[in-house]
Amino acid sequence: MNNHAKKLATPAANAAGPSTLRHAMQLLKITAAGGYQGASIDDYLDAMTLSRPSIYRLLKSLKAEDYLRSSPKRGRYLLGYQLLALGAQAGNGSGLRDLMRPRLLSLAQRFGDSFYLFARDGIYAVCLEVQNGAYPVGSFVRATGERVPLGVGQASIALLAQLPLAERHTLLKHSATQLEHDYQISIEDVETEIEFLHQHGYARGVEGSQLPEYTGLALPILDHSGHPLGALSCAMLKSRMTDEHRQAVLAGMRHHVTELVEQAHSLLHLE
Amino acid sequence: MNNHAKKLATPAANAAGPSTLRHAMQLLKITAAGGYQGASIDDYLDAMTLSRPSIYRLLKSLKAEDYLRSSPKRGRYLLGYQLLALGAQAGNGSGLRDLMRPRLLSLAQRFGDSFYLFARDGIYAVCLEVQNGAYPVGSFVRATGERVPLGVGQASIALLAQLPLAERHTLLKHSATQLEHDYQISIEDVETEIEFLHQHGYARGVEGSQLPEYTGLALPILDHSGHPLGALSCAMLKSRMTDEHRQAVLAGMRHHVTELVEQAHSLLHLE
DNA sequence: TTGCGAGTCTCAAAATATGAGACGAAAACC
DNA sequence: GGTTTTCGTCTCATATTTTGAGACTCGCAA
Structure with a gap:
Protein backbone atom coordinates (compact mmCIF):
# COMPACT_ATOMS: atom_id res chain seq x y z
CA MET A 1 0.00 0.00 0.00
CA LEU A 83 32.92 -15.55 -17.36
CA LEU A 84 34.42 -18.60 -18.92
CA ALA A 85 35.91 -19.66 -15.62
CA LEU A 86 32.72 -19.05 -13.70
CA GLY A 87 30.71 -20.71 -16.42
CA ALA A 88 32.80 -23.84 -16.14
CA GLN A 89 31.98 -23.93 -12.42
CA ALA A 90 28.35 -23.12 -13.02
CA GLY A 91 27.96 -26.12 -15.27
CA ASN A 92 29.14 -28.40 -12.54
CA GLY A 93 26.29 -27.98 -10.11
CA SER A 94 26.25 -30.88 -7.68
CA GLY A 95 29.37 -32.15 -9.40
CA LEU A 96 27.23 -33.73 -12.07
CA ARG A 97 29.28 -32.61 -15.00
CA ASP A 98 32.60 -33.84 -13.68
CA LEU A 99 31.07 -37.21 -13.03
CA MET A 100 29.48 -37.39 -16.44
CA ARG A 101 32.22 -36.10 -18.70
CA PRO A 102 34.28 -39.30 -18.92
CA ARG A 103 31.12 -41.29 -19.41
CA LEU A 104 30.03 -39.17 -22.35
CA LEU A 105 33.46 -39.68 -23.88
CA SER A 106 33.28 -43.39 -23.39
CA LEU A 107 29.83 -43.58 -24.97
CA ALA A 108 30.84 -41.44 -27.91
CA GLN A 109 33.91 -43.53 -28.54
CA ARG A 110 32.09 -46.78 -28.27
CA PHE A 111 29.10 -45.94 -30.44
CA GLY A 112 30.32 -43.10 -32.59
CA ASP A 113 27.23 -41.02 -31.88
CA SER A 114 27.04 -37.74 -30.01
CA PHE A 115 26.08 -37.57 -26.36
CA TYR A 116 24.85 -34.72 -24.23
CA LEU A 117 24.29 -33.89 -20.59
CA PHE A 118 21.36 -31.58 -19.93
CA ALA A 119 19.90 -29.93 -16.87
CA ARG A 120 16.79 -27.94 -16.32
CA ASP A 121 17.12 -24.18 -16.10
CA GLY A 122 13.74 -22.63 -15.51
CA ILE A 123 11.82 -22.90 -18.74
CA TYR A 124 14.91 -24.01 -20.58
CA ALA A 125 17.00 -27.10 -20.96
CA VAL A 126 20.62 -26.15 -20.71
CA CYS A 127 23.40 -28.23 -22.18
CA LEU A 128 26.06 -28.89 -19.57
CA GLU A 129 28.39 -30.99 -21.67
CA VAL A 130 28.71 -32.39 -25.16
CA GLN A 131 30.76 -35.19 -26.52
CA ASN A 132 30.59 -35.61 -30.25
CA GLY A 133 31.35 -38.94 -31.80
CA ALA A 134 32.94 -39.99 -35.03
CA TYR A 135 29.71 -39.76 -37.02
CA PRO A 136 28.55 -36.28 -37.95
CA VAL A 137 25.35 -35.11 -36.38
CA GLY A 138 23.00 -32.17 -36.27
CA SER A 139 21.40 -31.10 -33.05
CA PHE A 140 19.58 -28.20 -31.51
CA VAL A 141 22.61 -27.44 -29.40
CA ARG A 142 26.17 -27.77 -30.47
CA ALA A 143 28.04 -26.56 -27.47
CA THR A 144 28.10 -26.38 -23.75
CA GLY A 145 26.02 -23.57 -22.34
CA GLU A 146 23.43 -23.39 -25.08
CA ARG A 147 19.79 -23.46 -24.12
CA VAL A 148 16.63 -24.63 -25.78
CA PRO A 149 13.08 -24.21 -24.47
CA LEU A 150 11.88 -27.23 -22.56
CA GLY A 151 10.00 -29.30 -25.08
CA VAL A 152 12.60 -29.14 -27.81
CA GLY A 153 14.60 -32.30 -28.26
CA GLN A 154 14.53 -35.63 -26.53
CA ALA A 155 16.45 -34.41 -23.50
CA SER A 156 13.69 -31.92 -22.82
CA ILE A 157 11.19 -34.75 -22.76
CA ALA A 158 13.24 -36.56 -20.17
CA LEU A 159 13.45 -33.43 -18.04
CA LEU A 160 9.79 -32.51 -18.40
CA ALA A 161 8.67 -36.00 -17.51
CA GLN A 162 10.15 -35.58 -14.02
CA LEU A 163 8.19 -32.44 -13.24
CA PRO A 164 4.98 -32.43 -11.23
CA LEU A 165 2.02 -32.56 -13.57
CA ALA A 166 0.72 -29.11 -12.74
CA GLU A 167 4.07 -27.44 -13.22
CA ARG A 168 4.59 -29.26 -16.47
CA HIS A 169 1.29 -28.14 -17.87
CA THR A 170 1.74 -24.55 -16.82
CA LEU A 171 5.16 -24.50 -18.33
CA LEU A 172 4.14 -26.10 -21.60
CA LYS A 173 1.15 -23.86 -21.99
CA HIS A 174 3.42 -20.92 -21.46
CA SER A 175 5.90 -22.06 -24.10
CA ALA A 176 3.36 -23.41 -26.55
CA THR A 177 3.43 -20.57 -29.04
CA GLN A 178 7.21 -20.38 -29.02
CA LEU A 179 7.50 -24.12 -29.57
CA GLU A 180 5.05 -24.01 -32.45
CA HIS A 181 6.51 -20.95 -34.01
CA ASP A 182 10.24 -21.47 -33.61
CA TYR A 183 10.43 -25.23 -33.74
CA GLN A 184 7.17 -26.47 -35.28
CA ILE A 185 6.54 -28.60 -32.23
CA SER A 186 3.06 -29.05 -30.79
CA ILE A 187 2.65 -29.57 -27.09
CA GLU A 188 0.38 -32.51 -27.81
CA ASP A 189 3.30 -34.31 -29.38
CA VAL A 190 5.41 -33.43 -26.38
CA GLU A 191 2.83 -34.89 -24.04
CA THR A 192 2.68 -38.01 -26.18
CA GLU A 193 6.42 -38.46 -25.94
CA ILE A 194 6.35 -37.96 -22.20
CA GLU A 195 3.79 -40.71 -22.04
CA PHE A 196 6.08 -42.87 -24.13
CA LEU A 197 8.91 -42.26 -21.70
CA HIS A 198 6.78 -43.19 -18.73
CA GLN A 199 5.94 -46.46 -20.42
CA HIS A 200 9.26 -47.42 -21.91
CA GLY A 201 11.75 -45.64 -19.70
CA TYR A 202 13.41 -43.60 -22.40
CA ALA A 203 12.60 -40.68 -24.68
CA ARG A 204 12.86 -40.73 -28.45
CA GLY A 205 13.82 -37.99 -30.84
CA VAL A 206 10.71 -36.03 -31.72
CA GLU A 207 9.62 -35.72 -35.31
CA GLY A 208 10.06 -32.04 -35.95
CA SER A 209 10.48 -30.41 -39.31
CA GLN A 210 13.62 -28.75 -38.04
CA LEU A 211 16.16 -31.55 -38.15
CA PRO A 212 14.46 -34.22 -40.22
CA GLU A 213 17.55 -36.32 -40.79
CA TYR A 214 18.44 -36.84 -37.19
CA THR A 215 16.96 -38.58 -34.23
CA GLY A 216 18.03 -39.52 -30.76
CA LEU A 217 17.43 -41.03 -27.36
CA ALA A 218 17.38 -39.65 -23.86
CA LEU A 219 17.27 -40.91 -20.28
CA PRO A 220 16.35 -38.96 -17.19
CA ILE A 221 18.88 -38.91 -14.37
CA LEU A 222 17.37 -39.21 -10.91
CA ASP A 223 19.22 -39.34 -7.63
CA HIS A 224 18.53 -41.94 -4.98
CA SER A 225 15.61 -40.06 -3.55
CA GLY A 226 14.03 -39.53 -6.94
CA HIS A 227 14.97 -35.89 -7.43
CA PRO A 228 15.71 -35.06 -11.05
CA LEU A 229 19.34 -34.16 -11.68
CA GLY A 230 19.35 -33.89 -15.43
CA ALA A 231 19.15 -35.93 -18.59
CA LEU A 232 21.56 -37.93 -20.67
CA SER A 233 20.83 -37.59 -24.32
CA CYS A 234 22.13 -38.88 -27.61
CA ALA A 235 21.79 -37.76 -31.20
CA MET A 236 22.46 -39.63 -34.41
CA LEU A 237 21.56 -39.90 -38.07
CA LYS A 238 18.21 -41.57 -38.51
CA SER A 239 19.76 -44.13 -40.79
CA ARG A 240 21.93 -45.36 -37.96
CA MET A 241 19.03 -46.01 -35.62
CA THR A 242 18.37 -49.69 -36.16
CA ASP A 243 16.57 -51.63 -33.47
CA GLU A 244 19.77 -53.33 -32.58
CA HIS A 245 21.72 -50.11 -32.33
CA ARG A 246 19.02 -48.51 -30.24
CA GLN A 247 19.08 -51.36 -27.77
CA ALA A 248 22.85 -51.26 -27.54
CA VAL A 249 23.02 -47.50 -27.04
CA LEU A 250 20.21 -47.53 -24.52
CA ALA A 251 21.93 -50.27 -22.55
CA GLY A 252 25.16 -48.27 -22.54
CA MET A 253 23.40 -45.12 -21.45
CA ARG A 254 21.47 -46.91 -18.72
CA HIS A 255 24.64 -48.45 -17.46
CA HIS A 256 26.37 -45.11 -17.16
CA VAL A 257 23.41 -43.41 -15.55
CA THR A 258 23.17 -46.13 -12.94
CA GLU A 259 26.84 -45.92 -12.16
CA LEU A 260 26.72 -42.17 -12.06
CA VAL A 261 23.93 -42.10 -9.54
CA GLU A 262 25.76 -44.50 -7.26
CA GLN A 263 28.91 -42.47 -7.61
CA ALA A 264 27.08 -39.27 -6.74
CA HIS A 265 25.44 -40.97 -3.80
CA SER A 266 28.69 -42.15 -2.29
CA LEU A 267 30.28 -38.77 -2.89
CA LEU A 268 27.60 -37.01 -0.95
CA HIS A 269 28.09 -39.40 1.93
CA LEU A 270 31.72 -38.47 2.17
CA GLU A 271 30.85 -34.89 3.00
CA MET B 1 46.06 16.27 -5.60
CA LEU B 83 27.06 -17.73 -16.40
CA LEU B 84 27.34 -20.94 -18.34
CA ALA B 85 25.69 -19.35 -21.34
CA LEU B 86 27.83 -16.25 -21.18
CA GLY B 87 30.91 -18.34 -20.57
CA ALA B 88 30.28 -20.33 -23.70
CA GLN B 89 30.20 -17.07 -25.64
CA ALA B 90 33.21 -15.72 -23.83
CA GLY B 91 35.30 -18.67 -24.90
CA ASN B 92 34.54 -17.97 -28.52
CA GLY B 93 36.36 -14.67 -28.86
CA SER B 94 37.02 -14.00 -32.55
CA GLY B 95 35.16 -17.20 -33.31
CA LEU B 96 38.31 -19.16 -32.63
CA ARG B 97 36.69 -21.84 -30.57
CA ASP B 98 33.95 -22.67 -33.02
CA LEU B 99 36.50 -23.00 -35.75
CA MET B 100 38.77 -25.16 -33.67
CA ARG B 101 36.34 -27.52 -32.01
CA PRO B 102 35.86 -29.95 -34.89
CA ARG B 103 39.57 -29.92 -35.51
CA LEU B 104 40.32 -30.92 -31.94
CA LEU B 105 37.85 -33.74 -32.27
CA SER B 106 39.40 -34.90 -35.50
CA LEU B 107 42.89 -34.87 -33.99
CA ALA B 108 41.79 -36.70 -30.88
CA GLN B 109 40.05 -39.36 -32.90
CA ARG B 110 42.91 -39.84 -35.25
CA PHE B 111 45.71 -40.01 -32.70
CA GLY B 112 43.96 -40.96 -29.49
CA ASP B 113 45.72 -38.25 -27.53
CA SER B 114 44.14 -35.22 -25.88
CA PHE B 115 44.10 -31.84 -27.56
CA TYR B 116 43.56 -28.36 -26.16
CA LEU B 117 42.90 -24.86 -27.38
CA PHE B 118 44.42 -22.14 -25.24
CA ALA B 119 44.34 -18.37 -25.27
CA ARG B 120 46.18 -15.79 -23.27
CA ASP B 121 44.31 -14.10 -20.46
CA GLY B 122 46.56 -11.57 -18.78
CA ILE B 123 49.10 -13.52 -16.78
CA TYR B 124 47.22 -16.74 -17.35
CA ALA B 125 46.70 -19.23 -20.10
CA VAL B 126 43.05 -20.09 -20.27
CA CYS B 127 41.75 -23.30 -21.77
CA LEU B 128 39.07 -22.57 -24.34
CA GLU B 129 38.34 -26.11 -25.40
CA VAL B 130 39.41 -29.66 -24.65
CA GLN B 131 39.02 -32.80 -26.61
CA ASN B 132 40.19 -35.90 -24.86
CA GLY B 133 41.21 -38.92 -26.84
CA ALA B 134 40.97 -42.62 -26.24
CA TYR B 135 44.19 -42.81 -24.24
CA PRO B 136 44.01 -41.57 -20.68
CA VAL B 137 46.03 -38.51 -19.91
CA GLY B 138 46.89 -36.18 -17.07
CA SER B 139 47.14 -32.49 -17.62
CA PHE B 140 47.24 -29.24 -15.75
CA VAL B 141 43.78 -28.43 -16.96
CA ARG B 142 40.99 -30.88 -17.46
CA ALA B 143 38.17 -28.68 -18.55
CA THR B 144 37.20 -25.63 -20.48
CA GLY B 145 37.60 -22.44 -18.52
CA GLU B 146 40.43 -23.51 -16.29
CA ARG B 147 43.46 -21.30 -16.06
CA VAL B 148 47.11 -21.87 -15.38
CA PRO B 149 49.78 -19.20 -14.96
CA LEU B 150 51.66 -18.50 -18.18
CA GLY B 151 54.75 -20.67 -17.99
CA VAL B 152 52.98 -23.84 -16.96
CA GLY B 153 52.60 -26.40 -19.69
CA GLN B 154 53.60 -26.44 -23.32
CA ALA B 155 50.72 -24.26 -24.44
CA SER B 156 52.01 -21.49 -22.19
CA ILE B 157 55.35 -21.69 -23.94
CA ALA B 158 53.68 -21.22 -27.28
CA LEU B 159 51.76 -18.23 -25.99
CA LEU B 160 54.71 -16.65 -24.22
CA ALA B 161 56.91 -16.99 -27.27
CA GLN B 162 54.66 -14.61 -29.20
CA LEU B 163 54.94 -11.82 -26.65
CA PRO B 164 57.34 -8.90 -27.04
CA LEU B 165 60.54 -9.65 -25.18
CA ALA B 166 60.11 -6.93 -22.58
CA GLU B 167 56.56 -7.95 -21.72
CA ARG B 168 57.56 -11.58 -21.50
CA HIS B 169 60.37 -10.87 -19.07
CA THR B 170 58.27 -8.62 -16.89
CA LEU B 171 55.55 -11.19 -16.79
CA LEU B 172 57.83 -14.12 -16.03
CA LYS B 173 59.68 -12.25 -13.35
CA HIS B 174 56.36 -11.42 -11.80
CA SER B 175 55.21 -15.05 -11.82
CA ALA B 176 58.58 -16.58 -10.96
CA THR B 177 57.90 -17.36 -7.34
CA GLN B 178 54.49 -18.80 -8.04
CA LEU B 179 55.85 -20.98 -10.80
CA GLU B 180 58.63 -22.25 -8.57
CA HIS B 181 56.46 -22.76 -5.56
CA ASP B 182 53.27 -24.18 -7.06
CA TYR B 183 54.64 -26.01 -10.05
CA GLN B 184 58.39 -26.48 -9.48
CA ILE B 185 59.12 -24.71 -12.72
CA SER B 186 62.08 -22.34 -13.07
CA ILE B 187 61.80 -19.43 -15.45
CA GLU B 188 65.19 -20.39 -16.89
CA ASP B 189 63.66 -23.63 -18.13
CA VAL B 190 60.77 -21.69 -19.55
CA GLU B 191 63.12 -19.41 -21.44
CA THR B 192 65.00 -22.44 -22.73
CA GLU B 193 61.81 -23.95 -24.08
CA ILE B 194 60.82 -20.70 -25.72
CA GLU B 195 64.18 -20.74 -27.42
CA PHE B 196 63.48 -24.28 -28.54
CA LEU B 197 60.18 -23.21 -30.02
CA HIS B 198 61.77 -20.37 -31.94
CA GLN B 199 64.23 -22.83 -33.45
CA HIS B 200 61.99 -25.80 -34.13
CA GLY B 201 58.58 -24.24 -34.49
CA TYR B 202 56.89 -26.18 -31.73
CA ALA B 203 56.92 -26.40 -27.95
CA ARG B 204 57.58 -29.55 -25.97
CA GLY B 205 56.15 -30.66 -22.67
CA VAL B 206 58.31 -29.23 -19.90
CA GLU B 207 59.96 -31.54 -17.43
CA GLY B 208 58.23 -30.63 -14.22
CA SER B 209 57.94 -32.77 -11.15
CA GLN B 210 54.20 -32.28 -11.25
CA LEU B 211 53.11 -34.64 -14.00
CA PRO B 212 56.17 -36.80 -14.60
CA GLU B 213 54.43 -39.43 -16.68
CA TYR B 214 53.03 -37.11 -19.28
CA THR B 215 54.38 -34.91 -21.97
CA GLY B 216 53.03 -32.98 -24.89
CA LEU B 217 53.39 -30.67 -27.83
CA ALA B 218 52.09 -27.22 -28.65
CA LEU B 219 51.89 -24.87 -31.60
CA PRO B 220 51.23 -21.15 -31.55
CA ILE B 221 48.32 -19.89 -33.64
CA LEU B 222 49.01 -16.64 -35.44
CA ASP B 223 46.68 -14.82 -37.77
CA HIS B 224 47.74 -13.54 -41.17
CA SER B 225 49.22 -10.37 -39.77
CA GLY B 226 51.17 -12.23 -37.14
CA HIS B 227 49.00 -11.40 -34.17
CA PRO B 228 48.84 -14.26 -31.67
CA LEU B 229 45.38 -15.82 -31.40
CA GLY B 230 46.14 -18.74 -29.12
CA ALA B 231 47.83 -22.08 -28.97
CA LEU B 232 46.98 -25.60 -29.96
CA SER B 233 48.32 -28.10 -27.51
CA CYS B 234 48.40 -31.81 -27.03
CA ALA B 235 49.07 -34.06 -24.06
CA MET B 236 49.96 -37.74 -23.93
CA LEU B 237 51.69 -40.42 -21.95
CA LYS B 238 55.45 -40.17 -22.29
CA SER B 239 55.61 -43.75 -23.40
CA ARG B 240 53.55 -42.91 -26.46
CA MET B 241 55.86 -40.15 -27.62
CA THR B 242 58.06 -41.94 -30.12
CA ASP B 243 59.83 -39.89 -32.76
CA GLU B 244 57.49 -41.22 -35.33
CA HIS B 245 54.39 -40.37 -33.33
CA ARG B 246 55.66 -36.91 -32.62
CA GLN B 247 56.22 -36.20 -36.27
CA ALA B 248 52.77 -37.49 -37.17
CA VAL B 249 50.99 -35.52 -34.47
CA LEU B 250 52.92 -32.38 -35.26
CA ALA B 251 52.06 -32.69 -38.91
CA GLY B 252 48.39 -33.10 -38.05
CA MET B 253 48.42 -30.13 -35.73
CA ARG B 254 50.25 -27.94 -38.23
CA HIS B 255 47.78 -28.89 -40.88
CA HIS B 256 44.82 -27.88 -38.75
CA VAL B 257 46.39 -24.65 -37.61
CA THR B 258 47.12 -23.64 -41.19
CA GLU B 259 43.60 -24.42 -42.29
CA LEU B 260 42.16 -22.64 -39.30
CA VAL B 261 44.05 -19.45 -40.01
CA GLU B 262 42.87 -19.42 -43.61
CA GLN B 263 39.34 -20.09 -42.50
CA ALA B 264 39.47 -17.25 -40.00
CA HIS B 265 40.93 -14.97 -42.63
CA SER B 266 38.20 -15.61 -45.14
CA LEU B 267 35.54 -15.27 -42.45
CA LEU B 268 36.77 -11.82 -41.53
CA HIS B 269 36.65 -10.78 -45.14
CA LEU B 270 32.99 -11.65 -45.34
CA GLU B 271 32.11 -9.03 -42.76
C1' DT C 1 5.13 -28.05 19.98
C1' DT C 2 9.19 -25.52 20.12
C1' DG C 3 13.35 -23.82 18.24
C1' DC C 4 16.46 -22.33 14.95
C1' DG C 5 17.96 -20.51 10.80
C1' DA C 6 16.67 -18.42 6.34
C1' DG C 7 14.84 -14.58 4.32
C1' DT C 8 12.16 -9.97 4.44
C1' DC C 9 10.70 -5.41 6.01
C1' DT C 10 10.98 -0.58 7.72
C1' DC C 11 13.34 3.71 8.24
C1' DA C 12 16.42 7.51 8.16
C1' DA C 13 21.14 8.65 6.95
C1' DA C 14 24.69 8.95 3.78
C1' DA C 15 27.17 7.20 0.38
C1' DT C 16 27.11 6.69 -4.54
C1' DA C 17 26.01 6.72 -9.28
C1' DT C 18 24.38 9.94 -12.62
C1' DG C 19 24.32 13.50 -16.65
C1' DA C 20 26.06 17.37 -19.41
C1' DG C 21 29.61 18.89 -21.69
C1' DA C 22 34.34 19.99 -22.01
C1' DC C 23 38.85 17.85 -22.42
C1' DG C 24 42.75 14.64 -23.88
C1' DA C 25 44.56 10.91 -26.65
C1' DA C 26 45.05 7.88 -30.20
C1' DA C 27 43.89 5.80 -34.21
C1' DA C 28 42.54 6.38 -39.06
C1' DC C 29 42.54 9.03 -42.96
C1' DC C 30 44.25 11.79 -46.64
C1' DG D 1 53.17 14.15 -41.77
C1' DG D 2 49.37 16.78 -40.77
C1' DT D 3 44.42 16.60 -39.98
C1' DT D 4 40.02 14.71 -38.57
C1' DT D 5 37.16 11.61 -36.47
C1' DT D 6 36.35 8.59 -32.84
C1' DC D 7 37.29 6.67 -28.33
C1' DG D 8 37.74 7.45 -23.70
C1' DT D 9 38.29 10.48 -19.39
C1' DC D 10 37.51 14.26 -16.28
C1' DT D 11 34.90 17.64 -13.29
C1' DC D 12 31.12 18.82 -10.32
C1' DA D 13 26.68 19.47 -8.39
C1' DT D 14 22.46 16.89 -7.86
C1' DA D 15 19.63 13.40 -6.14
C1' DT D 16 18.76 8.71 -6.72
C1' DT D 17 20.43 4.63 -4.30
C1' DT D 18 22.19 1.65 -1.46
C1' DT D 19 23.17 0.82 3.20
C1' DG D 20 22.81 -0.88 8.26
C1' DA D 21 20.38 -2.04 12.62
C1' DG D 22 17.12 -4.62 14.33
C1' DA D 23 12.58 -6.35 14.51
C1' DC D 24 9.68 -9.51 11.98
C1' DT D 25 7.77 -13.73 9.33
C1' DC D 26 8.11 -18.01 7.39
C1' DG D 27 9.38 -22.77 6.88
C1' DC D 28 11.86 -26.75 8.09
C1' DA D 29 13.30 -30.09 11.68
C1' DA D 30 13.79 -32.16 15.99
Missing part, protein backbone atom coordinates in the same frame (compact mmCIF):
# COMPACT_ATOMS: atom_id res chain seq x y z
CA ASN A 2 2.52 2.55 1.12
CA ASN A 3 5.19 0.97 -1.03
CA HIS A 4 2.98 1.74 -3.95
CA ALA A 5 3.50 5.40 -3.25
CA LYS A 6 7.19 4.78 -2.94
CA LYS A 7 7.44 3.15 -6.36
CA LEU A 8 5.76 6.10 -7.93
CA ALA A 9 8.18 8.43 -6.25
CA THR A 10 11.20 6.76 -7.85
CA PRO A 11 10.77 6.64 -11.61
CA ALA A 12 13.01 3.71 -12.52
CA ALA A 13 12.47 1.49 -9.51
CA ASN A 14 9.83 -0.73 -11.00
CA ALA A 15 12.05 -3.78 -11.38
CA ALA A 16 13.78 -5.39 -8.45
CA GLY A 17 17.45 -5.06 -7.71
CA PRO A 18 20.20 -2.50 -7.64
CA SER A 19 20.21 -0.57 -10.85
CA THR A 20 23.96 -0.65 -11.19
CA LEU A 21 23.88 -4.40 -11.23
CA ARG A 22 21.16 -4.54 -13.82
CA HIS A 23 22.99 -2.09 -15.98
CA ALA A 24 26.17 -4.08 -15.74
CA MET A 25 24.40 -7.25 -16.70
CA GLN A 26 22.69 -5.55 -19.54
CA LEU A 27 26.13 -4.61 -20.78
CA LEU A 28 27.17 -8.23 -20.61
CA LYS A 29 24.07 -9.33 -22.46
CA ILE A 30 24.50 -6.76 -25.19
CA THR A 31 28.10 -7.80 -25.54
CA ALA A 32 27.09 -11.42 -25.78
CA ALA A 33 24.50 -10.57 -28.39
CA GLY A 34 27.29 -9.24 -30.56
CA GLY A 35 28.76 -12.72 -30.83
CA TYR A 36 32.44 -12.94 -31.56
CA GLN A 37 32.31 -9.38 -32.87
CA GLY A 38 31.41 -8.06 -29.46
CA ALA A 39 29.71 -4.72 -29.01
CA SER A 40 30.58 -1.08 -29.50
CA ILE A 41 29.75 1.98 -27.44
CA ASP A 42 26.95 2.81 -29.79
CA ASP A 43 25.44 -0.62 -29.30
CA TYR A 44 25.32 0.08 -25.60
CA LEU A 45 24.08 3.63 -25.99
CA ASP A 46 21.32 2.54 -28.32
CA ALA A 47 20.17 -0.34 -26.19
CA MET A 48 20.04 1.38 -22.84
CA THR A 49 19.33 4.80 -21.45
CA LEU A 50 22.60 5.55 -19.74
CA SER A 51 24.93 8.42 -20.42
CA ARG A 52 28.21 7.77 -22.13
CA PRO A 53 30.35 8.45 -19.06
CA SER A 54 28.27 6.06 -17.02
CA ILE A 55 28.64 3.32 -19.57
CA TYR A 56 32.36 3.84 -19.74
CA ARG A 57 32.57 3.71 -15.98
CA LEU A 58 30.77 0.40 -15.92
CA LEU A 59 32.82 -0.94 -18.80
CA LYS A 60 35.99 -0.07 -16.96
CA SER A 61 34.85 -1.84 -13.84
CA LEU A 62 33.78 -4.92 -15.75
CA LYS A 63 37.09 -4.97 -17.56
CA ALA A 64 38.96 -4.65 -14.29
CA GLU A 65 37.20 -7.77 -13.08
CA ASP A 66 37.82 -9.59 -16.36
CA TYR A 67 34.15 -9.88 -17.17
CA LEU A 68 34.82 -7.91 -20.31
CA ARG A 69 37.88 -7.27 -22.41
CA SER A 70 38.75 -5.05 -25.31
CA SER A 71 38.46 -6.61 -28.70
CA PRO A 72 41.45 -6.47 -31.02
CA LYS A 73 39.20 -4.14 -32.96
CA ARG A 74 39.42 -0.71 -31.44
CA GLY A 75 36.29 0.45 -29.67
CA ARG A 76 34.71 -2.96 -29.39
CA TYR A 77 34.24 -5.08 -26.31
CA LEU A 78 34.13 -8.81 -25.84
CA LEU A 79 33.12 -11.01 -22.96
CA GLY A 80 36.00 -11.66 -20.59
CA TYR A 81 37.48 -14.93 -19.55
CA GLN A 82 36.31 -14.61 -15.99
CA ASN B 2 42.55 17.21 -4.77
CA ASN B 3 41.35 13.72 -5.55
CA HIS B 4 43.64 12.56 -2.80
CA ALA B 5 41.53 14.48 -0.36
CA LYS B 6 38.44 13.03 -1.96
CA LYS B 7 39.60 9.48 -1.50
CA LEU B 8 40.21 10.09 2.15
CA ALA B 9 36.76 11.53 2.50
CA THR B 10 35.12 8.33 1.27
CA PRO B 11 36.33 5.39 3.32
CA ALA B 12 35.80 2.51 0.91
CA ALA B 13 36.52 4.24 -2.37
CA ASN B 14 40.10 3.11 -2.76
CA ALA B 15 39.45 0.58 -5.50
CA ALA B 16 37.95 1.52 -8.83
CA GLY B 17 34.39 0.84 -9.78
CA PRO B 18 30.90 0.94 -8.39
CA SER B 19 30.82 -0.83 -5.07
CA THR B 20 27.59 -2.62 -5.82
CA LEU B 21 29.18 -4.25 -8.79
CA ARG B 22 32.25 -5.31 -6.86
CA HIS B 23 30.11 -6.72 -4.12
CA ALA B 24 28.02 -8.68 -6.55
CA MET B 25 31.09 -10.13 -8.17
CA GLN B 26 32.56 -10.97 -4.85
CA LEU B 27 29.42 -12.94 -4.20
CA LEU B 28 29.92 -14.81 -7.43
CA LYS B 29 33.54 -15.52 -6.57
CA ILE B 30 32.73 -16.76 -3.11
CA THR B 31 30.03 -18.95 -4.57
CA ALA B 32 32.46 -20.32 -7.11
CA ALA B 33 35.00 -21.00 -4.39
CA GLY B 34 32.48 -23.28 -2.75
CA GLY B 35 32.65 -25.60 -5.72
CA TYR B 36 29.65 -27.78 -6.32
CA GLN B 37 28.59 -27.23 -2.73
CA GLY B 38 28.11 -23.55 -3.36
CA ALA B 39 28.14 -21.04 -0.53
CA SER B 40 25.98 -20.16 2.46
CA ILE B 41 25.02 -16.84 3.95
CA ASP B 42 27.71 -17.23 6.55
CA ASP B 43 30.31 -17.74 3.87
CA TYR B 44 29.31 -14.42 2.41
CA LEU B 45 29.04 -12.66 5.74
CA ASP B 46 32.47 -13.90 6.80
CA ALA B 47 34.18 -12.99 3.57
CA MET B 48 32.83 -9.48 3.12
CA THR B 49 31.76 -6.58 5.23
CA LEU B 50 28.19 -6.18 4.14
CA SER B 51 25.11 -6.38 6.29
CA ARG B 52 22.86 -9.37 6.00
CA PRO B 53 20.00 -7.49 4.35
CA SER B 54 22.33 -6.08 1.76
CA ILE B 55 23.68 -9.48 0.93
CA TYR B 56 20.22 -10.89 0.60
CA ARG B 57 19.24 -8.03 -1.65
CA LEU B 58 22.15 -8.72 -3.92
CA LEU B 59 21.54 -12.44 -3.87
CA LYS B 60 17.98 -11.88 -4.88
CA SER B 61 18.99 -9.70 -7.80
CA LEU B 62 21.62 -12.15 -8.96
CA LYS B 63 19.12 -14.96 -8.74
CA ALA B 64 16.60 -12.97 -10.71
CA GLU B 65 19.15 -12.64 -13.50
CA ASP B 66 20.08 -16.33 -13.28
CA TYR B 67 23.63 -15.61 -12.23
CA LEU B 68 22.96 -17.53 -9.04
CA ARG B 69 20.46 -20.17 -8.08
CA SER B 70 19.45 -21.88 -4.89
CA SER B 71 21.09 -25.18 -4.19
CA PRO B 72 18.91 -28.18 -3.47
CA LYS B 73 20.38 -27.80 -0.01
CA ARG B 74 18.44 -25.16 1.83
CA GLY B 75 20.33 -21.96 2.45
CA ARG B 76 23.06 -22.59 -0.07
CA TYR B 77 23.66 -20.86 -3.37
CA LEU B 78 25.18 -22.09 -6.57
CA LEU B 79 26.32 -20.34 -9.71
CA GLY B 80 23.49 -19.89 -12.18
CA TYR B 81 23.29 -21.08 -15.73
CA GLN B 82 23.37 -17.61 -17.16
